[in-house]
Amino acid sequence: MIKVDVVVIGAGTAGLSAYRRVAAKTDSVRLIEAHAYGTTCARDGCMPSKLLIAAAEAAHAIDASPLFGIRDVNYSVDGRAVMQRVRSERNRFVSSVLESMVDFPEAHKLLGRARFLDANTVEVVPDGQPAEPAVIRAERFIIAIGAAPYIPDMLKPAGDRLITNEHVFELETLPASVAVFGAGIIGLELGQALHRLGVRVRIFGRGGGIGGIEDEQIRCNAAKVFASAGLQLHPAAEVAGLERVDEGVSIRFRAFESAPEQTETFDYVLAATGRRPAMTALNPAAAGIELDERGQPVFCRYTMQTSQEHIFIAGDASTDIPLLHEAADMGRIAGRNAAAWPSVRAGKRRTPLSVVYCDPQIARVGSAKSEFSPLAPNGYAVGRASFENQGRSRVLGRNQGELIVYGAFGSGKFLGAEIFGPSAEHLAHTLAWVLQQDITVDNMLELPFYHPTLEEILRTALRDLDRALLSGPAVVVEENIDCGPGS
């Protein structure tokens, strides 16, 4: 039996970040990885998805060029070349993760799937090898097992044509057609990218959601914008059945409740129906970890401790905020605390920020509206601005979408924003940084706005918000003039 101070379970972004903190304090540590080093982000998450989207954006720029008077544009998409670039650049990203691990002592690393035997012991079963499991006793643990695609039973009849983000980037070439299930973040990003690259795509959502958009007006606007671009997106589809047929997978569906039933066959079914940690396989109950109604560990998001004080959790495994920068932060907090345990400190969590890389992009800054009340005890007000007549957006021919900003009534504090618009990632960053400074809407209006920029839309929305907050002198909002030429 191996005996160490700390075991880190999972060598993804959270696990690596935690391991580095622990290894800086003690040599008595093991980092266990079930599958392969390289992280979900680099292997089959953030990076390959953005590479595919980059290819789609290149094709879309050509499609959009007639707007600018460029005529007779002909091009073809070489699916093999697209997928080859995705993979070769992806492999570079994976290599740099692997290079960052070369200094880790061999004795610290162990390949195999960990499973709790009790609150201080795990067994580690090597992947696919008939070797004896290793048994490790430790004083502290960090659970950083990430999440895996959740596949509803209704998709299983697709058989060998059912794929997830773990398979799609491995395809040798672009398929002719894909049915995407889930109109959430992955479904929208990959579905639109494949559509723009000439793949026949239909996105089947459930419940009406689109890419996690919270504001109903923005969601309706997004549905129209995607439909006008020819994307077959059904946020509230009704799927009657799936069948594996010779040509692929045949799907019987209604695009919405009262629509006629249709049958269409696709080469592949891509499940983008959410991600869940493989917690049961880790056997947390044997460690006495308290679980919530979904079977996920209850934990403190500032110390990252579970109900067992010596067992920490980080990254997607926690189901807190399943994003890369949050996984790294959670790993740092868990690593520092596991190294110093029982001296545990509350780590700083950052302003919530998320971006969906569809086009127009969707971004969210700050908490959900349902969580505003402690920050805005007297209620909140809303300011809106449309990209439709916004100067810089029109110049670029990307004048679709809307920005919505929130402020606290009484204090005038800025609370956050939701954006559906061109290059929203940049505006969202600026707004997240500002929000973390805890300033008022008035103060924000004193900041510079360069002309002509996409950021000018923020001034329009903030003025609308300032007026709704009834703070400071009355302002007249002249939306189109405000960001318009020469004003």
Ligand SMILES: Cc1cc2nc3c(=O)[nH]c(=O)nc-3n(C[C@H](O)[C@H](O)[C@H](O)COP(=O)(O)OP(=O)(O)OC[C@H]3O[C@@H](n4cnc5c(N)ncnc54)[C@H](O)[C@@H]3O)c2cc1C
């Ligand atoms: C397609 C896609 C696109 C994404 N795009 C973005 C994006 O643009 N921006 C963004 O911020 N986020 C994005 N994300 C989310 C981001 O990738 C994750 O939040 C992040 O990678 C989580 O890191 P992690 O360390 O928690 O998990 P992972 O990197 O998945 O690491 C967990 C590791 O634990 C291992 N493991 C599991 N069980 C065990 C066990 N029992 N024993 C030992 N090891 C185990 C796994 O093999 C895995 O290597 C995307 C995700 C996907 C799927």
Ligand SMILES: NC(=O)c1ccc[n+]([C@@H]2O[C@H](COP(=O)([O-])OP(=O)(O)OC[C@H]3O[C@@H](n4cnc5c(N)ncnc54)[C@H](O)[C@@H]3O)[C@@H](O)[C@H]2O)c1
């Ligand atoms: N740009 C980014 O930051 C980025 C990109 C990709 C993924 N991610 C992360 O990965 C996580 C997982 O992404 P995701 O898109 O899988 O999850 P998601 O929760 O965003 O979307 C899943 C969607 O699938 C739908 N769904 C569930 N069952 C269904 C069914 N049977 N038929 C049709 N639809 C069904 C749900 O209603 C939901 O809208 C995200 O929460 C996000 O944190 C982030």
